[in-house]
Amino acid sequence: MSPHEHPVSGHHSVSHDHTAMDWALLASHLEREAELYTPLYEQAAAWLGELLTEGTGTGPGGVRRVLDIGSGPGVVSCLLARAFPAAEVVAVDGSAELLERARARADGLGLGDRVRTHLADFPDGLDALGGGDVIWSSKVLHHIGDQRQAVATLAGHLRPGGLLAVCEGGLPPRYLPRDLGIGRPGLQSRIDAAADEWFSTMREALPGFVHETEDWPAFLADAGLRTPSTRSFLLDLPAPLSADACAWVAATLSRAAEKCAERFDEEDRTTLARLTDPEDAAGISHRPDVFLLSVQTVHTARAQ
Template identity: 70%
Template sequence: MSNDERPGPGHGQGPHNGAHIDFEVLGPALERGAELHLPLYEQAAAWLRELLVDTAAAGDQGVDRVLDIGSGPGVVSCLLAHAFPAAEVVAVDASAVLLERAHARAARLGLGDRVRTHLAELPDGLDALGGADLIWSARVLHHVGDQRAAVAALAGHLRPGGLLAVTEGGLAARFLPRDIGLGRPGLQSRLDAAGEEWFTGMRAALPGAVDDIEDWPAFLADAGLRTPRTRSFLLDLPAPLSAPARAYVQDTLALGLDLYGDRLDEDDHTTLARLADPDDAVGVVRRPDVFLLSAQTVHTGRA
């Protein structure tokens, strides 16, 4: 199970590409999850600023328009507005419910005049967006059947010198010690394997699915972008976790139980159900040994 939504709450359109999710229910968890990962996103935003400042110093235009594709509840949209204080930021998502949360969040943070929302599916529905100096898309493109074409579609909205940043991959998030004193040791690894099987099936079932090697720098190069760069950013929250972090892990395990619990044997299914139960004495919201360690990878290319 990883923090790039294979599956789990976080920034982006969610594990079913917005098709079968009740975002009235899931929206708060998505927002809490994205807030928990703000230290990681702040590192990434600082790196993007460095790349774009280098471009401006070379004589290209500054950053006055940012698109957050698959914005979800707008946590990163608002972060990007802070990182690029002269820019208009457009939060783009297929869920009107999540965009309402993005709008409300921007207003609470005093960014209502600079962060606006746009309802659109990816890759369709982007034509009305216009151009941008920075396009950010985090853990959304793997929910599109033809990922290479989706990258090209986003690249087509870059202004000259603009930067496309795609967050895909990284390392599967770790939550649990090898032996938790419940069920067989090594549960985390078996959950990862079940999540990978689920993810493969999800990808294969997408409309227009293309069986392509997931080489994101190559996708950027094929889209005509130059100077590709890749960096990974770490979130390291050691045990004992804060209450919000425990709630995030509980949300993630509960969603995993729903999506691929049937891929586990009876013993592991029972263990996962107990860990995900907020009322169980051995559940993750009560355990002192639960931690959160995750790495997310950002790939960039310049128009």
């Protein structure tokens, strides 16, 4: 997790700068989020296998090494190990705490012999990592000031014919009905707007920030990769949500309320406080109308 994680959605670690971060609490949030998004990630992994079959005819079984850059607690790393059954999967992250969770998860799933961890900063700490047949990076590159160069760095670790998959963009998660019965209707839209403003401010404050059009296929092409392909994947968890999903929504709203407090008016701050209060009858944990709908976009291209 970057020290600049998105206020309404968890992201993976890219740096050793852990200032003011509660990693025990944050790791649980990231783990729960990745578990909720597993159906989406499974679709994406299956698509990567299809692309490999179309491109080389080898398919998933021909993949020998997968790099998960910004792996967080390793939920997707283990999923990739199952999607590519002959591969060694390397979970790469800047947080030792999150990598401990990744190791424990892999061992618990019987994948400990194929999933290993590598502590490294991104993008400057990957020199010793070696190459991969598949490189996966989800919601990490937008924490790097020069995104175009970050893509080129990842492309430089691809083996010949290897596939780079960058999960960036899509649609922000939605989970609240328009009219909650408390506060002004349309809170979700105002949360999204506040997050967009926060995100722009975060990007501009990054070291080496480069302002340019976020054209991920162009970044891939500029890195010397070929046959770009983009596809979006839907996560649709209808109401009523499970207890775990409700807990994730409540935690996500708490983070938004904390990080974007100055962007909400007093009425919205009061509504957010009620929604995140487990004792309030109008709170997330007691509502039958909360859902989770999200879209994530994956951009891919191949090495020569």
